[in-house]
Amino acid sequence: MVTANLEYYKVFYYAARSGSVTKAAEMLNISQPAASQSLKQLENLLGVELFHRVSKGIRLTSAGEILYADISKGYELIEGGEEKIRRLKNLELGEVRIGASDMTLQYYLLPYLERFHERYPAIKVNVTNAPTPETLDILEAGKIDFGVVSSPFEGGEDLDVREVREIEDIFIAGRRFTSCKNKTLDLQALKNLPMIFLEGNTSTRTYMDGFLRRNGVDLRPEFELATSDMIVQFVLRNLGVGCVVRDFAKEALESGQIFELRFNKLIPKRRICLVRSKKLPMSAAAEKLLKIMEPGGQEGTGAKGEKNDPEYYL
Numbered sequence: 512m513v514t515a516n517l518e519y520y521k522v523f524y525y526a527a528r529s530g531s532v533t534k535a536a537e538m539l540n541i542s543q544p545a546a547s548q549s550l551k552q553l554e555n556l557l558g559v560e561l562f563h564r565v566s567k568g569i570r571l572t573s574a575g576e577i578l579y580a581d582i583s584k585g586y587e588l589i590e591g592g593e594e595k596i597r598r599l600k601n602l603e604l605g606e607v608r609i610g611a612s613d614m615t616l617q618y619y620l621l622p623y624l625e626r627f628h629e630r631y632p633a634i635k636v637n638v639t640n641a642p643t644p645e646t647l648d649i650l651e652a653g654k655i656d657f658g659v660v661s662s663p664f665e666g667g668e669d670l671d672v673r674e675v676r677e678i679e680d681i682f683i684a685g686r687r688f689t690s691c692k693n694k695t696l697d698l699q700a701l702k703n704l705p706m707i708f709l710e711g712n713t714s715t716r717t718y719m720d721g722f723l724r725r726n727g728v729d730l731r732p733e734f735e736l737a738t739s740d741m742i743v744q745f746v747l748r749n750l751g752v753g754c755v756v757r758d759f760a761k762e763a764l765e766s767g768q769i770f771e772l773r774f775n776k777l778i779p780k781r782r783i784c785l786v787r788s789k790k791l792p793m794s795a796a797a798e799k800l801l802k803i804m805e806p807g808g809q810e811g812t813g814a815k816g817e818k819n820d821p822e823y824y825l
Contacts, residue, residue: 519553522546527579531568543768573790581589605796606635610646610658613654613738617674618758619783620659627800634796656797657787661714669789673805676783679720682772687749700730705751706732707742719754
């Protein structure tokens with residue numbers, strides 16, 4: 512049964528712990544008479560004497576010791592909970608749950624995670640690696656705090672979307688296709704080349720299929736792979752012409768191992784976006800990381816030398 516106001520037990524706990532009604536009143540920011548009255552009320556309700564008066568304060572009776580043994584456990588749990596909340600607010604404890612594709616993780620998110628971990632090593636970072644459509648699904652289900660995705664995607668009214676960086680889709684080829692090098696090709700020429708694309712459940716594949724169809728090109732790739740890194744490896748082995756985001760091919764392009772195909776039709780650039788739910792709350796740690804990553808964030812965004820690059824402020 513409910514035997515007393517919880518405030519009575521609070522006064523009892525602090526009085527027993529400190530051995531003084533006056534000290535208990537000070538810790539609780541109440542008057543000494545109010546503390547004494549609470550203790551009397553508790554004794555009346557329980558029908559037992561809880562304290563003996565001694566020369567230097569008060570001492571628990573045997574009944575008081577029995578009560579304190581249980582009450583102290585409860586208040587210590589409460590204090591432990593309050594301490595955990597304090598640590599969460601101060602980023603000394605907590606977790607960030609993120610969804611990201613291979614591309615957004617490697618070429619946007621990773622530098623931020625490295626810096627964030629250096630500053631807040633006690634924060635657990637959980638990254639779910641998945642293509643954009645799956646990332647949006649797990650965001651809607653509340654399994655992640657936010658996602659780092661690439662356009663295009665269908666965003667409902669419940670999504671808060673922030674564009675953070677441009678990305679560029681290109682076609683790459685190796686020495687087997689040098690006849691196409693340094694030429695301006697028509698997109699129709701792709702129909703006569705062995706193509707290497709990502710699998711169909713990615714925003715990159717969806718975007719490129721749509722772009723090509725709008726320009727009268729309907730392709731059936733010879734290879735459909737799970738990662739863009741693997742597409743580059745297939746191109747290096749002259750297995751076909753690959754479609755990737757430029758970042759993945761940058762090293763091989765700069766070394767001259769492969770080359771970029773040029774077309775008479777410009778492929779519009781896309782965006783990397785931060786997406787979060789307007790309905791679901793985020794942890795303090797996730798809020799901090801997201802603030803750092805957003806354009807114009809207090810601690811900067813995105814690669815070295817430019818304010819939109821991840822290493823500018825790192």
